[in-house]
Amino acid sequence: MYSVKEIFYTLQGEGANAGTPAVFCRFSGCNLWTGREEDRAKAVCPFCDTEFAGTDGAGGGKFETAADLAFACKLALGGVTGPGLVVLTGGEPMLQIDQALIDALHDEGFAIAVEETNGTITAPEDIDWICVSPKAGADLVQTRGDELKLVYPQAALLPAAVRDLDFDHYFLQPMDGPAQASAPGGDSLLQSTPPWRLSVQTHKVLRSAKLSGCGPICRSATVGCRRAVPDIYCLNGPFPLFPAPCASIETFCLRRPYLPSRAARRPNSASTGIRSARA
């Protein structure tokens, strides 16, 4: 049985694979926080910015078998063909990832990325991309992989403590919240001590660009956004990013590969507020 908070198709927003289209499968639960606000103060990482409790997100639920979950991830592609990438995330994904799921996802044609694990549980060998984000106060056992992403600053976990582990890419990612503004010397650290590079949470930047007037338009019963207010984005630029038309939509949705409607593409459309650069 797998407990999944949500499954959705979007762009990877962080780290070395930023900009890559991927199905995100967010597992419920974490071993460093319950996910309940009343427990945040005593969490190992009280800065956590992820909702991972429960199974009530879009595409979430309980999946009896690995094949069921892999098929749900396949459906989330919404008809996009070609090699697919699935990002297994959380919460702490390694609490639930097992060999059966890895095999089932590979059978569905996915490359598998774990992005990210807190590194407290050893990952199986045949995961295609492993991103570890170590947390101060948690024992790190997964000391090698493809990408190490350190949320910065963490007072009790300095970059120097993890920079010599066995990873191909090293990223500092500014901590979301007030600590980000007071991060001491992060820019000079990046300049002076390779191999660190900057990871920006691009998806949050895009969300901040969301314009009013883009409504919850997706109406597909099988692969559509099922949130009350889905993440609909107008980038005020030359869309679509994904050329995959679907009859059941009326605007562009970054979480799904949908085209904007004819109305949405009109310049300065009074009905949507969208000004299309293509028109």
Ligand code: SF4
């Ligand atoms: S390990 Fe990750 S998901 Fe879990 S509480 Fe910490 S930041 Fe949140």
